[in-house]
Amino acid sequence: MKKLVLALLTGAAVLAAALIPSGPPVQAATPGFASAVSAIKQTSWQTNNSVNALAIAGNTVFAGGLFTRLRQPGKASGQAPEALRSYVAAFDRTTGRPTAFAPVLNGPVYAIATSPDGKWVVIGGDFTTVNGIRRSKIAMFSVATGKLVAAWDPVVAARVKALAIYGNSVFIGGAFRAIDGATRNRLGAVRLIQGDLLPWNPNANNDVYAVDVADNGTRVFVGGPFSTINGKDHYSLAMLNNTTGAAFAFPAAAAIPKPTATCTTRVKDIDTLGDNVYVSNGGDGGGCYDGVLAAQVSTGKLLWQNKCLGATEAIKAIGSWLYKGSHAHNCSSSPNGFPDGTGTHYLLVESTINGNLGPWFPNTDANPKSTTQVGPLAMAGTATDLWVGGDFLHVNGTIQVGITRFTNTPGGAAPAVPKAPTLTATSSGRVYVSYTDSYDLDNLTLTYNVFRGSLNVGSNKYTTYFWQPRKTYQVVDRGLARGSSYTYHVEVHDGRNIMKGANATVKIP
Template identity: 35%
Template sequence: MTSRRPRLAAASVAVTTLAVAALSTAAGPAAAAGEPTITADPMSTWQTNGVVWTLAHANGVVYVGGTFSKVRPPGAAPGTSEVARTNFAAFDATTGKLLDCAPAFTGGAGTVRALEVSPDGKRLYVGGSFSRAGTVSVSNAAAVNTADCTVATSWRPVVTATVRAIESSGSTVYLGGDFGAVQGQTRQRVAAVTGTGSLLPFRATLDAPVRAITASPAHGKVLVGGDFNVVNGASSRALAALDPTSGATKKTFPNWLPSASAVKGLANDGTYFYLAAEGTGSFDGRIAGVLSTGAMKWRDACLGATQAVLPHKGVLYSVSHAHNCGTTPGGFPEHSNRQHLLAQSVADKTILPWFPDTNDGIGEGIGPRAMTMTTGEILWVGGEFTSVNGKAQQGLTRFPASPDTGAPQVPILSGASTAAGKITLSWKASWDRDDGTLTYRLYRDGVFLKALSRSSRYWDRPTISYTDTVTPGSQHRYSLEVTDGENMSGRNGPVYVTALG
């Protein structure tokens, strides 16, 4: 979290005898420096009765788009206390309160796939498959005035098929998706219009859908990602950099993505750009590139259908159902669980100790699909999940920067005497969703004895042991508690051990 100590800074603790199994997770230098993450503790959040595909925020409001017909309060079971919201809803970004802003997006496939706020925050652009926005006739793209939640009748570009991505840059609005024409003119899957909806000369031809767009005016390029193989008549698998005015190809990225992988999400922080990949038995992870040159900074080796990426204060957050990350620094081996939310070091791709989780959920069983970070540092996550951290929660959740409220579980303590006056205590390390290093506090006869700090992850919990020196033949009671630095578990035990004489 942003206000807390570095995640992986290990405390130096002197012990009489300490045997700790080596932690198998690789740690890169950035992880050792300890980028702070937000918490892994979900806040009370409204829910949807369907899939959330996209999120955006502006002026203290979080906008939610997807395929759903109702929302319900935090904790409400499916079908109870529901409020009608047709593929679009708005919430107070801080309190999470449901707001009255609720134009229905209907017709077509009846789904909202893309949300993007204008640079001045006055307009919310909406894309998807729909023919009406509230009472206004539209064609797969619309705009909502954020001040009063009215649908803007002055911005209604006619787009012939689903809009899957929108990027607003200066006075230009870029559209990506499945379409072949905009405003009656040929535009193959990507186009640019003005703030009044007029078609711009920008033209590029792609052979398959565009699913993500991120613009970098300072570097004179617009990056597009999707399912395509050919851009402007030349090979360009799933990713290309285009001239922001003409649409001409400025750079391709050969060998970045195999033929079975598509780009589902793009983001940039002004220096680097980041992509989310989904493949079929192929590359499924994240890549970081340098905006100025287009050079690859790093690429991880996780599987698991990455849907979106979001950089924030040196950390790259992502949503997927990650698995088999064993060769990525800080990563985990293939096991029965899939990790749906990840945080990585922007500097070196190390997977940081931040492990909130969802289930796969409904629909395609992907889990989370979209993210947005508010100015108050609350990460909103949407998707098709139906549980968060093991508790029922559908479609939406959110995580704050602070406070950290989750205490690690206290491990089971055991003890034995193997030599005169020596008692050896041991336990299996606990783990915490947002702290990589935990401190274990031992008590003898109710009096504090020793604190030991060690690293652990949910897939790697080493055995820790400590040997206490006491009077030969004496009996003692021991107990153990564990803290993440802010939250303390309950104390376990006591365990009674008699020292050999």
């Protein structure tokens, strides 16, 4: 289970977060941002190639992918000495610096999971050796020591693409047809401590891209381009018994459209939190389903579905927010969503209550020379931070290759500086102060204060998304003396940051 380090928000914080997407957004609270983390990129080292998988254990973040080196924050290739890391690395959650964890692999990593007790980390991918020792597509390390667990050596016949851990079971998904010589078609499980094969055998007829376990351990969710589980129709998504592998009825899975001559979609990522499971999809073909759905674990019932276009590669639920990494280019189907033509929005957040877009708009790019060319590919986080991995080269317009992090450090992104107001004076002693709204990359509702000199003559709250056309509002200032001149400006407040606009002056005729 990739999220394994689950941190709880306080009841007050959960309530405050829940209020924002379920109705008109409210003013940001003290942190200066309205979701669990801000849109400000925090300092962390980089990789020299894509990060495909992330997992957290305590204060350590494990990353796996196609990279072979790490480099310092903000540095381009060749600007500073690089640290060798072959396809897997670990970072300090507090500083973003790499740890000494540096096993030597001979092939890429596509999946990482940490045990609920934080003691073990399991990696999966294409490798066949670790530190010169045979390991067939899967390996386990001690989190405390960073050492390979010598006696733990399941043999997986082909690529491991997904991992999840619950109790003493490691659930494995990928492209393989056997584990330890026994038939296991793309899904299987081994014991966490002993490493021996378990009878869990769901038998998928095509590759598995995502595996996660319900927080209570009673259900295992699997996704990918498969169409059957144990010979029965389960297209792209299934909910399985954690011991037998039998598929439960899962009504929400019907929301994923089956292939047509022009469209194919498949599950890319799965994340569970409480009694909810969140599922992301990516499609081939114009207008195919690329969005996210939420379902109830206990019943399998569909709760909501977001149909933004642009494949969703990674998701992470934190409190009342679902963070998503995608190459979304059209969310016009979502309330207040952006239409095609506003660019690619690689990082977004949705309400876990209804799937509507929330107040978090950092951005990455996608490396056009990478094998994937999609931007974000993996997410991991707690209540205080979110780590994102992928094939990107920049984050928020600055160099940051492969991996980045966002935290709940107070401050957040400041609103855009408001323009000077437009003033119209009348002989009756009135000034009509017209001003355009601003925007903020981690808030939706901002407070606009209009000042005549140092006197606040109008205060209003308005909700804006940065991709929307700017709106114009007006405040009327009365009782002014004829023949006198007055100066006005607008200040925009997001709960912590205040941005002051330029002055404008007018004379009363």
